[in-house]
Amino acid sequence: MANFIAEQLSSHPIFQGLPFVTISDMIGCASEKTFSRGGTIFLEGENANNCFILLSGSVDLSIHTHNKGPIVIQSLNGGDVLGWSWLFSPFIWHFDALAKEKTNAIQLDGQCIRKKCKENPELGFELMNRFSKIIMERLNATRLQLVDMYGQPG
Amino acid sequence: MDNQVNTQGYYRPQLPMLPTVFRVVGKIKETHDTWTLELQNVDKTPLPSFHPGQFNMLYASGVGEIPISISGNFNSQDTLVHTIRDVGMVSHALCGLNTGDFVGVRGPFGTAWPMNKLERKNVIVVGGGIGLAPLRPAIYHLLNNRDDFERVAIAYGARGPEEILYPNQIMEWRSHLDLMVRVTVDAASASWQGQVGVVTTLIPRLNIDPANAAALVCGPEIMIRFAVRELLQFGLTPDDIWISMERNMKCGIGFCGHCQLGSKFICKDGPVFNFSEAEQFFKIKEL
């Protein structure tokens, strides 16, 4: 079990190149999770206690609107990381996350990881660095959505 | 029209500004603002052959003329296919044409997707919005000559599910086992079963070896810039990437001056450029 998690974590793009000792440091905070199709992973406003390392499947991040129902703003797939609100105070989810199909993930306990990071600044730096890169990529994608490049001209 | 084609097979008419009369023989509504017109030469003479990526000047008489890329199968001997988005005065007039109406056609003009340079390579086709239209003849070529190419992927992005161009055809492409088809939209309601996110996010997830890959990119200019950046990050070199540019054009033959970008005329030096050549266009604002 722990071996499976260690294997999955070290082969996941986000942890690529991390020394095995650093990864094994996180194993105590990790558990396997499976979400069935349509299953809720988290909802806007809930406490953000976890991070999900997606192994397979697909997750929609959406925002609920009063007049148009949920609007999907991003799909995440196996190989992606779901959630970074657990890293930053006030640790609240900003969107809804629902499994679009059966999705396997490794769940990292946010509190546990934050504690490990405090004890092991090297791990803290690596995680911050890697999550910042994801945030940057998502921000760039969001900006591209924002310019509405296919939109009606004029 | 045979005497109007020079030795390289390119269209060189005696009267390059004089259109030929075509009749609309088919009209398909693609999205809320985009139509595909099928055109046939009124006097039934064979069409000049075209290469994927080239364009025609379409003339709505009494209104004006605009460049529209050819979006049909280049093997067709008698029917020209153009997909037009209703965004301006002339495109509005063209989209308003019905079966039986007449349109003036000049062309084909411009450079083509370098299909023979892609042989024995992995090919990534990146399209955004109506940018799929100029890529479609290239996709036909890839499918018709599938054995000449290694892995082939199509990454397509649109604003929303209802704005996806050629949805039925994309479904059909998906059924090809030797073709990777990835479609994403910028935003969607929950009823959309597909991917949400900008088209650039599809690129790093393509199961393709970038070392032997080439890419054809067409879409809004912003999308081209970001898609190219992503392709470079993915491992392609500028020499591996071709893009199709768009500018105001009044003639298509390098006389009117409108489409100049630096030393290039988009109409005759393009619209398809290798990125190593086109890179300069994006370095200077308002070039």
Next chain:
Amino acid sequence: MELKVLQLDQLNDLIQVLIMDDYQLIGPKVKDGVISYDSIKSSSELPIGIIDHQSPGKYALQNIQSSRFFGYTVSPYSWKKYLYPPVQSLFKVNRNGKGISFEVTNDEPRYAFLGVRGCELNAIKIQDKIFLKGNYIDPNYKRRRELSMIIAVECFNTCETCFCDSVGSGPEIPDGADIVLTEIFEDGDHYFLARSETEKGQDIFNHLKLNDADDKHVLIKDAQLERVRTQLKRRVQTTGLKSNLMANPDHPRWDEVAERCLACSNCTMVCPTCFCMTVEDVNDLDGTTDRQMRWDSCFTSEFTYIHGGNTRESVKSRYRQWLTHKFASWQDQFDSLGCVGCGRCITWCPPGIDITEELEALSIPSNQYKKGE
């Protein structure tokens, strides 16, 4: 061919021979306060005794009470007006019953251009490259060009705005004229030296009884040309010009010149090499449409209009397009400069922007450039 002497009264003979030969003679004459290239029937219509004063944003004619025919430098109009007219009909659209057809009507103008200057002949040769030497041929330009006859006249004067020499376009007449004339006013003698350079020119000469010129005439002619050359004060430094312009799209000078530039497009209209055009439909109430080609300018905002906006919105970008095209990208496209040094764009610029001054300022490295230099 040999240099001949064309006596003063033979100038009108030359004009009459051309008219008899079915040429429509176009030459300089005073019209609306400027030298205009217009239809001429006799040598008496030429601007006798008239010289022009041109400086940035200024133009004036002066009668110096001389019998000289070609004392001015260049007209605001160029020969482009005839070879590449401001408005040309491309075809007419006929809608008959259920059909539509496009009908081409060709005019067959047979022009003889009298008084083409060295810079102007170079400008014609530049337009030849655009319309005749590429993959596509402009059939209307080709026909006009083939039918026309060029009678070049060497400059006797320069204006403050002239800089042909420094861009390699004058004052000498390049190849390409059918006849070259030099007006000589020496020790009270007033006559022309004439040389036919083509068969077409020789055919005209055959109708005139011209005496051979001698070595003395050659010396006089050469000396006159050299005197004109030394009068040229304005210069463009062409060495390194292209690479410098291409490398400096954000030079602070562009912002400065954009503040002065009105984007009025006068410079492009008077430029003898500018070729940009647009195509428009002119619809008649009778149901026909005339599809017309019209001069256009890269200074207009809608020039780069593309669904939803213009790709060159700022005046800075439009001025930069024009100047870099003339002196840099033109070299890549047509293997020459797009400027012949005629100075028209300087004279006819309302705020008097002087391209030679702009080019000089742009040659100062950005980081050493001080505003207003």
